[in-house]
Structure formats: structure tokens, C-alpha cells
Amino acid sequence: MKAMREVWGRTLTEVGQTDPRVVLLDGDLANSTKADIFAEGLPDRFLQLGIAEQNLVGTAAGLSTMGYVPWLSSFTVFFTHRALDPIRMLVAQTGANVKIAAAYSGLLTGLTGKTHQDVQDLAIMRAMPGMVVLAPGDAAECAAMVRWATDHDGPVYLRLARDPAPELGMVPADDYTDGAVHVVRPGRRVVLVSTGVQTVRVLEAADLLAASGVDAGVVHVPCLKPLDDRRLLDAVGAASLVVTVEEHTVLGGLGGLVAEVLGEHGTGARVHRVGLRDVWGESAPNDFLLDRYGLSGPRVAEAVRAALA
Template sequence: MKAMRDVWGQKLVDLATSNRRLVVLDGDLANSTKADKFAKAYPSRFFQMGIAEQNLVGAAAGLAATGYVPWTSSFAVFFTHRALDPIRMLVAQSHANVKIVGSYSGLLIGAVGKTHLDIQDLAIMRAMPDMTVIAPADETELLAVMDWADSTPGPVYLRIVRDPVPDIIAPGYSFTPGAVHELRRGTDIALVGTGPQTGRLLAVHDELAKDGVSAAVIHVPCLKPIDTGRLLELLGGHDLVVTAEEHSVHGGLGGLVAETLTAHGSAPRLERIGIDDTWGESAPNDFMLDKHGLSAERITARIKAVLAHRVTS
């Protein structure tokens, strides 16, 4: 089990051996995002842009216009908030071949500080026309996503986390934009996750099984585009659908599932678990997951409460 940022940094080096047009632009965070691995291997193709993310994105768009494949390196919050205008104007509107990698995403960077937490990024980037939005679950999926992104022209927002995450994707995986994956079959309820949160839902599945609750676990790595038909197929027949994400309950995975279900006339009970319209804070990882109801234990307890209420009402 490796930290996702280490996997990303090494994969850039590997991709660069066969793609001589690959370059990396960093916002003075290479030792944190692990883009420093690329800087050491290919110093002439690494550009240290300083704490100037708007300029970084503009330079990346310019490099893309001349045939390079720029991968950008910074924390998610600095791209989706500080540099949003150039992403919109220079990358998305021009369909520039720029890969925007938001590292240190989600809740689990509380030790870095409240100001660095980004729990609105998926909503922001989902609403951006021409932007592909991806949140891989683990090392295997991240590597497959990077292979796809490097060989596919167009803007990509890739959300990765700082720390190690459990391996849940089987070897030999190939990423397909929009694909939805059923990791566990179940007949009673459907659990829907994205990014590393899906790994916690597998633990929820196991806990619910002890009480005789059959839960499907559905993984959505690509929030835009999305295979709507496949998502509806996997959710069909479940009276209760539960989404869980290290993101605001507004506009992310829960919003995507709600939009899909209501647009197609399906109306199961939907529980959206995430950050409930509040800010993050500076705190340890386990505390943050527990406080916001995203630990396996808290999700399991919430589901059991919902199921118990349905039986008695």
C-alpha cells in the first residue's frame, strides 16, 4: 500500500520515458505532491512556477498549444479556487490538453490546516464544460487513469489524496471514462462511493452482512462523463441508495446520483453522506472521518438507523 502522491510522482517519470512531450509544472509544492521525483529524473522538462497557480495554468495552456502534454502539480484547493478563472478560460473553453492534478484533496489533510482543505472541488469541476473529472480509488486505478489521460487529448481534472489507501481494484484494470463498477453484489441496499471512500464502503458492506443486510458496493471513479444507463442498471431494484464521499453533500457524487435517479423517474430513498454544508478544520484524519460520518463505523450505524426506522414506520 503506497501513498497516492508517491504513485503519481513515479508514474510521471515512467510516462515520460515514452512520451517526450510530457512536461510538469509545479506550484512550489513538489516535495509534498511528489512531483520532485519527476524534477530529479527530467529537470529540463520540469518547471517550478512558484506560488502563482493562475500563471501556472496559463503557462500550461500555452505549452499545450505548442504540442506538449502538461501535467500540473499543486494542492486541489489552489487549482479549483485560486486558479479557477484561467482553468475556465484557457483550458476548458479552448479544450487544451492540460492535466490538472489536485493533490491533497478531501478531508484527510487536517494537519496541513483548515485553509488547505478542499471539499467543493468535484462540484466546481463537474460544472465546468469540457472537463473530465476523475477520482481514482487506489494505486491500480490511478496508474490506469494516468495511462489513459496521457494518451487522450483534452482537459482532465484528477483528484488524488495524500496518504496510502487500501488496494481494492483488481490487477489488469483498464480505465474507461464514465464506467461504473459493481465491486460487491447485494439485494437490499446500494452503497455508492468515489475515490478512496469506496474502500470504506467495502468495510461497511462486511459489517452489514453480519446483520444479514445484503449491500451492493458501486464505485464511480469518473464523475464526468458518467455512463448513466449502467448506473441506473446497478441501482435498480434497491429501495435504499447510500452515497458517501469526502466532499460536500452538494454537487458531488451524491448530487450526481440524485440527478440521475430523478431525471429518469426512479425514486428510491437516497441518503447522501458527506460534509454537510460546513467547512473542514485542522484535526487528525480519524477524527475528521468520524465527525463527518464518513468512517465505516459511522456509515454502518447511520444505515442501520435508517433501516430500523423503515421497519417500525
Template sequence: MTTMREAWANTLVKLAADDQRTVVLDADLATSTRADLFAVAYPERFFQMGIAEQNMVGAAAGISTMGFVPWISSFGVFLSNRALDAIRMLVAQCKANVKMVGSYTGVCFGMAGKTHHDHADLTILRAMPNLVLLTPGDNAECVAMTRWANAYQGPVYMRMIREQPADLPGEPMAEFFPGLPRVLREGADVTLISTASQTARVLDAAERLAAGGIAAKVIHIPCIKPLDTAKLLAACEGAPLVITVEDQSIYGGLGGMVAEILAESDNTVRVKRIGLQDTWVGCGSNDYLLDHYGLSPDAVAEKVRQWVRGLPAR
């Protein structure tokens, strides 16, 4: 059983064998983010920066000007909040070739408490020009994205979870192409759009809906930015209702993005959003928090049932 963090680190170890440019910087969290796997394999290319995220970003930006490909490893909350100004000034504005990995994101990290838990990294970083924003749904996507990002020239943020993710259906992603939505399930009664590890829970919810006679299409968005809006609109064509589901704030993240795209198009479909409302995430087990915030498969299915029942007859 491999966590997403381990899939990322093991991929970097393999890439570094052929690419001497690849280095990793960590902010005193290597055993948690699993950057320690890279440190063991390539100690001369691993830099332990301590609890100094802003300095780590600055050092990575400087290293990138020397032809290296620096990967920054930390918790998502520290990158998207504590180091935000450095990311803005030194990475995004300068288009620095820095790759940032924000681990321990989403709802399923509540036992750590509010200081270490963030639910708005997508909201914050989606507004950052020049920044590619990746949200892998399973390990295969994470591996493919890591390979792509290491070769890509420019700043990248990849959002990862702590747990081992469920495998998404279909052929595992072998090669990543930025911006493409993935239709993982067909259905004509409602269209569900999700991202990151929440997509697996949405697929489970779709199974529950099917048992009650509701056919749900499920669209997975593995890349928040850039996004091929034409392909997303085509995937939503004819849907009586589009519902976004995300394990972060509904403000400015996936739900906000989809609502913006549909509102500016000729598509008149209604949009509903499931996710964290204007609140901080409390402490608790993963199952408790998913239920409490309406993100478990059962909770998502019930909310979708309520909204579908309220649609006018076709």
C-alpha cells in the same frame, strides 16, 4: 508502501521515457505532491512556477499549443479555487490539452487547516464544460488513469489523496475506460455508491452491515465526468434504497449527481446522502475527522442501519 502521489509521479516518469511531449509544472509544492520525482528524472522538462497557480495554468495552456502534454501539480484547493478563472478561461473553454492533478483532497488532510483543505473541488469542477473529472480509488486506478490521460486529447482533472489508499477488491484496474461505474460488492438490501478513497471505507462499512444481516451492494464511481448514466441506472435497478457516501460536500458532488440522475429517470428509488454538510472542515487527525463527519466505516454503517430499518417491509 506507495502513496497515490508517488504512484502518479512514478507513472509519469515511465511515460516520459517514451513520450517526449510530457512535461510537469508545479506551484512550489513538488516535495508534497511528489512531482519532485519527475523533476529528478527529467529536470529539463520540469518547471517550478512558484506560488502563482493562475500563471501556472496559463503557462500550461500555452505550452499545450506547442504540442506538449503539460501536467499541473498542486493542492486541490488551490486549483479549484485560486486558479479557477484561469482554468475556466484558458483550459476548459479552449479545450486545452492540460492535465491537472489536485492532491491533498478529501477529509483526511485536516491537520493543515482550512486554508489548505478543500472539500468542494468536485462540486466546483463538475459544472465545468469540457473537463474530464477523475477520482481514483486506489493506486492501480491512479496509474491506469494517468496513462489514459496522457494519451487523451483534452483537459483532465484528477483528484488524489495524500495517504496510501487501500487496494480495492477484484482485479486491479489495468486499463481505464472513462465513465464506467464498478460494482465491487453485491447485496439486495441497500445500494451504497462512493468514489475516490472513501470507497474503501464504504466496503469496510458493508462488512460491518453484513455481520448484522444487511446485504449491501457497493458501487464505485472512479470517473465523475463523463459518466455512463445507463450503466449506473442498471446497477441501481431494484434497490430499495440508494445511499451515496463521499468525503466532500454533498452539494453538487457525487451525491448531487446521483440524485439528479435518479430523479430524471423512471427509477423511483429513494436516495440518501452521506458526506459533508454545509460546513467547513475542522482540524484534527484523520480518524477523528472521519468519525466527526460520519465518514468512518463504523459511522457509515450505523447511519445505513438507521435508514434501512426505516424502510417499509418488502
């Protein structure tokens, strides 16, 4: 298992060694986000701007007008809340070629508690016109997304988990394509749709369901915007029940996205959303939080059985 933040730091350093346009701006959290890997490898293109996230965004927008490809590094919550206005005005509205590496996303942020946990970020960024929204499921997919985002012309939001996560293995992550949707496990009766590192726990739930006679498919959606509607519809197929599972609020994130697409295309499938139900997180070990908010493999399996019943 590899920590996604380390994969991001090493991959961006590799990309920067061959692409002189790449610069990295940090908000005084380099040792936590692993931006320090880039700082050590390419010190002349590492800018430490301190705890001033709004200025971080403004400086990056300016650098992008000069032909640079600036990456921003900080905790997720500081981008999506503290620096939201400059992201909206200076990056999204102008289409600036700025990449946001949002570390410490979701619940599992190392006992930081509800002040530093952000389970609204996907909803916020998905609603931002012109913003690409990515949530890699494992290290290989993260590395591919860093390369893709650097080459992509326009704003990109990359959601990064803090801790090591198992490799999905069945996702062709080494060659990321825009709008990707992956059928990780086929199934007909019910299809579980997830994103980011939560997909690993959903696979565990599918195994538990299979052991009790429930045929559950698993679909991984690493790109929440732009989404390829047809790929999602084909992946879901004729399932009568679609269960979305996300380490995020059920309001406006993956669950909302899937419900919008299936409803708009009139598939007739019932959508059941699993995630945080309009509550704040809290400070506790990862396994405790996953179980408390219904996101561990066994708890997801329970939710699916209840929805089927």
C-alpha cells in the same frame, strides 16, 4: 498500501520517458505532491513556477498549443479556488489539452486545517463544461488514470489523496475506461455508492452491515464526468435505497450526480447522501475527522441503518 501521490509521480515519470510531449509544471510543492520524482527523472521537462497558480495554468495552456501535454501539480484548493478563473477561461473554454493533478484533496490533508482542505472540488469541476473529472480509488486505478489522461485529448481533473490507502482489489483498475462504474460488492436491499479512496471505508461499512443481517452492495464511481448513466443504473439495479458516500460536501458532488441520474430516469429509488453537510473541515488526525463527519466505516454503517429505519 501505496500513497497515491507517489504512484502519480512515478507513473507520470514512466509515461514521460516514452512520451516526449509530457511536461510537468509545479507550484513550489514538489516534495509534498511528489512531483519531485518527475523532476529527478526528467529534469529538462520539469518547470518550477513558484507560488503563482494562475500563471501555472496560463503557461500550461500556452504549452498545449505547441503540442505538449502539460500536467499541473499543486494542492487541490489552490487549483479549484485560487486558479479557478484561468482554468475556466484558458483551459475549459478552449478545450486545452491540460491535465490537473490535484493533490491533498478532501479532508485528509495532513493536519492542514480548513484553509487547505477542499471538499467542494468535485462540485466545482463537475460543473465546468468540457472538464473530465476523475477520482481514483486506489494506487492501481490512479496509475491507469494517469496513462489514460495523458492519451486523452482535452482537459482532465485528477483528484489525488495524500495518504496511503488499501487496494480495492476487486476493481479492474489496470485498464481504465472512460465513464467507468464498478460493482465492487453485489447487493439488493441497499446499494452504497462511493468514489475515490472513500470506497475502501464503504466496503468496511458493508461488512459491518452484513454482520447485522443487512445485504448492502457497493458501487465504485471513479469517473464523475463524463458518467455512463446506463452503467450506473445497471449497477444500482432495483435497490429501493441508494446511499451515496463521499469525502466531500453533499452539495453538488457524487450524491448530487447519483440523485440526478436516478431521478431523471425515474427509477423510484430513494437517495440518501452521506458527506459533509455544508460545513468546513478542521485540523485534526485523519481518524478523528472521518468519525466526526460520519465517513468512517462504523459511522457509514450507522447512517445506512438509520436510513433503512
